[in-house]
Amino acid sequence: MPYLPRIGITPDINDFAAPETEYVVRRNYADAVSKAGGLPFLLPYCEHVDDYLDAIDGLLVTGGMFDIDPALYRQTARKDFVMKPARTNFERALIEAALSREMPIVGICNGMQLLAVCLGGELVQDIQTEIEGALDHKPNQTASIAHHQIHISGTSRHLETQGEVHEVNSIHHQSVLPSDVYQVLAVSPDGVVEAIEKKDGGFAIGVQWHPEYGVADIDTIIFDGFLAKARDYSQRKK
Template sequence: MSRRPIIGITSYVEQARWGVWDFRASLIPYAYVEAVRAAGGRAVLLPPDSVDDDVLDAVDGLIVSGGVDVDPARYGAEPHPSTDAPQVDRDAGELLLIHGAFERDLPLLGVCRGAQLMAVARGGTLIQDLPLGVHREVLGVFNQHLVKPVGGLVARLLGDAEFKVNAHHHQAVDDPGALVVTARAEDGVVEAVEDPTKPFAVGVQWHPELLDDRRLFVALVEYSGSSIRDRG
């Protein structure tokens, strides 16, 4: 292969400060970029843009990152009092990219919110407020808990034994729609979803970019490299 696979990572739009500046910025925790680079890929940031999905023709794989809650209107629900104010532009742009990735068989990894959006894109719904405990207890601090793979790529890549992940979320996939659940937490909450009709379309509820285990990113980059070769 003549170049590293290019992995697009959807980004947050938040007020940010650096030096003497204070602006709205398109940003992402650098751990995503490091994880892609360590896996052999080249990361590029994709700000929200709902005009078209043409950028997918310029990347070899896609990561839909974590962030604020998905707008419940996207899955036909009324907002729970604890649900974040919607980021309409981000929801629209990321759903467009997810649909485009599915249509192109582009390797796709959803992280936390990204996994939830994958389910919504396939007709699923979300739990809007989980009780405090396993998945979030202290704001800004990741909980550690066990996940059990139940098949699919997750089991093939990570094994079928329980393993420990990090968590900080109060929402989760309820109905996965056309996706398949391939891992659950110790309390039964959905931890991974996949589209088994695609070469690599995996969403995980935890944050693998903050763990030492890089196997999901290595697999994403390897599948993305295969897509380069397939395109000639």
């Protein structure tokens, strides 16, 4: 039986008081990893980041309905934010350690934003109030329905994208600012950054939409490419 790359998936955490607190993650994250040929593992928050990374071949940083502390990207908060410091600190430690190992990383939505911050980038704190003429990037509809187009604006070092325009879903109110520390791979028609890639080294890609829903053709390309790199990484470890 062929080896199945081990993919660590970061969960969210609910706000129930202990001891009823739960780690939560949507099933379709794990299903997308399994469909692409990987073995998904949930990563509960702890300090033993290197031990986790020793056990996996790729890191999937999931989305979440909360924001990253603006102080982490050299800004002052311009509104009240819902933040989850325990989750952000854990995921940040994972990303930074995975980058140092050149372990394959995919960051989705909030995960893309944190990847950008870890690489040295900054964020748009609120799209609707900061970007004139912006689309509604957090529509009142399920993420299983495509909401707007993205335009492939850069050539990836790791993914073979097909076509220049894709219809994707959308569930976010913040976005990544362009930066010299990563390449912008895709934008929406209003100029919002929709995908980034680390400029050198290993596979480290962030997407602002939610490819785990499988709404767009490019979603399969992302997960297949991620698992292929995780398989290569597992061979290098051996």
